[in-house]
Amino acid sequence: MILIGIYGMIKSYQEWKSHDEPVRRLAFTLMVSFVLFGILGGLTVFLMMFINPDFWVVEAIVVTSGYLLLANESLSMLEKLRSPERRAGKKVRCALPVAGIVKSREEAITLLKAVAVYTGLPILVIGREHPDEWKSKTGIEPDEYIWLTRVEHKKAVSPSSLHVLSGKVIGFIRENPGSVIYIEGIEYMLFYSDFKAVAKFLFSIRDVAMMEDAHVLILANEDTLTPEQMAILKKEFEDVDVEKVLEKMIGPALFGAIPSRKRRELNASTEGSEERGRAGEEEAEEAQPLRREEATEEGR
Incomplete structure (x- = not known):
């Protein structure tokens, strides 16, 4: 013994x-x-x-x-x-597509916060920042974080080792059905592999996510990828409408604290522009008789 x-x-x-x-x-x-x-x-x-x-x-x-x-x-x-669906005794409303593209990090963080708070689904993040730095900046603590770097670290995977990265992600998806995978740093992968290899990596993850009811979210836009590359990705990954996803996930009553503020700011700026435009028109109308009087006096 x-x-x-x-x-x-x-x-x-x-x-x-x-x-x-x-x-x-x-x-x-x-x-x-x-x-x-x-x-x-x-x-x-x-x-x-x-x-x-x-x-x-x-x-x-x-x-x-x-x-x-x-x-x-x-x-x-x-x-x-145990999966969140079984733990809660009902299906969790995630509302994210199986494979989606977001064009800004702010949109992605907003979605991930909603997933963490309102669904409790497991989250895996692949990012370019140190794990602690990413958590402190975003306020999100994912279930697993993979640091995309060539530096030796227990959470690090080299951007040139796409097969290792794929194995870790697919393993996480299969252990956590319904999970959410967020990937940023695609442009960094392209420094070490060609676009064809990176696209195959993303598509393979997308296929596994479809079988396991998981969700893959990638950060990609025209600033980092060519129009041809974006067109290829959009054949497999759909553009995510952040507001619609949040409304479905959270519900109309609680929908969008962050997007709502942005909408209010936008409405305020629009109303201000309209008011300034109306004021300008009124000033112009008031100025027209004065200009006519000045012209008459000059003629005299």
């Missing part, structure tokens, strides 16, 4: 170091359970056999504690890994 406990504790510690939450927490719980079950349990058995049988009380406490700790954490982990 002691040898098994020591072996299990070492293996659990190695897994604890190599994973992020929530697997990290499960590995820690398993490590503590091996200590209780194996090491302390084995020691109390030794004490019962060679010193005093009354140590069975300690044995019962240690083994029961280890069992309850491991069972509780395992059940909690299973609950967390």
Whole structure:
């Protein structure tokens, strides 16, 4: 029991170091359970056999504690890994297309915030910024973040390794049906691979998302891609109407705190322009008789 406990504790510690939450927490719980079950349990058995049988009380406490700790954490982990649709007992309204294009990062962040708050669907982000910097700038903490860089980092994938990137994304989609994948940095991939390879990467993810009821959102516009490249992408990815998606996802009553403000600002500026235009017309009409009088006086 002691040898098994020591072996299990070492293996659990190695897994604890190599994973992020929530697997990290499960590995820690398993490590503590091996200590209780194996090491302390084995020691109390030794004490019962060679010193005093009354140590069975300690044995019962240690083994029961280890069992309850491991069972509780395992059940909690299973609950967390359950898909949001089943956890809620109903289908979540995401309203995002299977494959969509957004033309600005602001639109993408607005959509991702709505997904995080109103659907609870798992989110994977592929970005060019350091994971901590991306979270601090956007205020979103995705379930998984892949840093697109050649720098050595546990969350990094080289932009030239599209096969590695594809494997990670497809694995996430299959483990999290209904999830949302957001990809920015396509222009950075094009520094290391030709457009044909990048397009194949995006299309393969799109096909898997379709089978798993997931959603792929990419950031792409004419400033970073040629018209021909955009035309190819738009055959597989549709333009996302942010306001319509938010209205379907959130509902008319709560729709669009951010877009609404923008609409109010736009309406205010439009009304101001119209008022200035009407004022200009009135001033022009008032000025016409004065100009006629001035012209008459000059003629005289």
